Amino acid sequence: xxxxxxxxxxxxxxxxxxDGTPAFVADLSRELGRDFEVRVLAPAVPGGAARERLxxxxxxxxxxxxxxxWEDLADGAILENVRARRSRAGQVPFLLGGLAAALRREVRxxxxxxxxxxxxxxxxxxxxxxxxxxxxxxTTLGGDLYALDNAPARAQKSxxxxxxxxxxVMNEDMRARVIELGADPATTHVIPMGARxxxxxxxxxxxxxxxxxxxxVHVLAVGxxxxxxxxxxxxxxxxxxxxxxxxxxxxxxPERARLEELAAGLSxxxxxQLGRAELDAVLSRSGIAAFPSRRAASGDQDGLPVAMLEAMxxxxxxxxxxxxxxxxxxxxxxxxxxxxxxxxxxxxRSLEVLAEDQELRAGLGAAARTRSREYSVEAVGERYRALxxxxxx
Numbered sequence: 001x002x003x004x005x006x007x008x009x010x011x012x013x014x015x016x017x018x019d020g021t022p023a024f025v026a027d028l029s030r031e032l033g034r035d036f037e038v039r040v041l042a043p044a045v046p047g048g049a050a051r052e053r054l055x056x057x058x059x060x061x062x063x064x065x066x067x068x069x070w071e072d073l074a075d076g077a078i079l080e081n082v083r084a085r086r087s088r089a090g091q092v093p094f095l096l097g098g099l100a101a102a103l104r105r106e107v108r109x110x111x112x113x114x115x116x117x118x119x120x121x122x123x124x125x126x127x128x129x130x131x132x133x134x135x136x137x138x139t140t141l142g143g144d145l146y147a148l149d150n151a152p153a154r155a156q157k158s159x160x161x162x163x164x165x166x167x168x169v170m171n172e173d174m175r176a177r178v179i180e181l182g183a184d185p186a187t188t189h190v191i192p193m194g195a196r197x198x199x200x201x202x203x204x205x206x207x208x209x210x211x212x213x214x215x216x217v218h219v220l221a222v223g224x225x226x227x228x229x230x231x232x233x234x235x236x237x238x239x240x241x242x243x244x245x246x247x248x249x250x251x252x253x254p255e256r257a258r259l260e261e262l263a264a265g266l267s268x269x270x271x272x273q274l275g276r277a278e279l280d281a282v283l284s285r286s287g288i289a290a291f292p293s294r295r296a297a298s299g300d301q302d303g304l305p306v307a308m309l310e311a312m313x314x315x316x317x318x319x320x321x322x323x324x325x326x327x328x329x330x331x332x333x334x335x336x337x338x339x340x341x342x343x344x345x346x347x348x349r350s351l352e353v354l355a356e357d358q359e360l361r362a363g364l365g366a367a368a369r370t371r372s373r374e375y376s377v378e379a380v381g382e383r384y385r386a387l388x389x390x391x392x393x
Contacts, residue, residue, distance in 0.1 A: 140178070171303055288354050
């Protein structure tokens with residue numbers, strides 16, 4: 001008997017396994033592939049194959065939308081790519097047109113029973129216009145919901161969520177915002193992206209070491225180097241603290257040069273983007289993981305960073321900003337520490353306490369690891385499979 005078919009629309013997908021691009025869409029598509037035949041439709045990126053397979057039941061198709069020499073809008077985060085180089089905005093209409101043409105083809109040839117559109121804008125908009133007859137689940141991770149908030153964008157988002165068969169969001173604050181746009185509360189769910197923990201083998205003895213003159217505690221920060229991640233706040237905190245700490249920042253982005261300047265004279269290492277195995281190795285030697293997220297000037301903010309969930313799964317003691325999503329995953333004083341958004345002094349004090357108190361650090365890390373299981377890709381995947389079974393009927 002043929003499996004029901006789900007067509008996944010996304011603009012974030014690794015070109016190659018472990019290339020450092022967030023893999024949450026690929027991971028979730030594999031989980032959907034347990035019960036469905038899945039095809040992922042994504043824009044072309046440098047180094048990405050036109051067609052490939054993720055396991056036995058997931059196929060990836062990449063569509064072209066611009067001359068290859070300049071086709072880099074979807075290589076990373078689209079909004080941040082445009083902010084980094086304004087000329088990329090000229091690719092946006094072609095990206096939308098390429099997605100629309102590719103989606104028409106897939107609706108005709110693949111004949112999906114349901115569509116999973118990652119992001120309201122642009123995937124949700126194009127799906128509503130091109131494949132409105134196919135039940136669509138729309139997932140927003142935060143950027144389009146928080147940052148694109150002018151009147152025309154709100155009107156478009158409202159049309160998409162009103163027409164969706166279901167909407168999924170990363171936290172309760174996002175759920176309230178989507179319902180305010182007109183989404184049906186009965187079909188609007190908080191189901192964050194899942195994190196993979198299988199290859200992380202954390203050494204608890206390293207977590208429990210106190211900070212000493214010769215052996216500082218390792219602090220890890222992971223994320224795209226953009227304003228909303230708050231890495232400049234973390235660097236200020238590192239300058240304020242008197243604890244023996246060294247900091248490793250994993251990720252890349254348009255703010256890297258500025259952050260490297262701010263880190264001058266500090267014990268900070270920038271590693272750029274890492275593949276899965278390399279990131280696991282860094283996680284295994286980190287006692288503390290910091291996520292100083294904040295609201296960017298554009299309004300953008302994190303919904304719930306998968307990187308934070310992975311650090312929790314590795315047994316790191318978590319210090320994070322008290323923002324929606326982050327404060328739903330972290331139980332203050334039990335599985336991590338929450339600090340006011342943008343408060344470098346509060347962040348510095350928390351890092352000092354964790355650096356000096358090995359028992360507290362180890363206890364928080366152990367509780368974070370236990371808490372993280374609720375956010376594993378397997379647990380989240382089952383929730384999404386149940387949702388699509390309901391949508392397809």
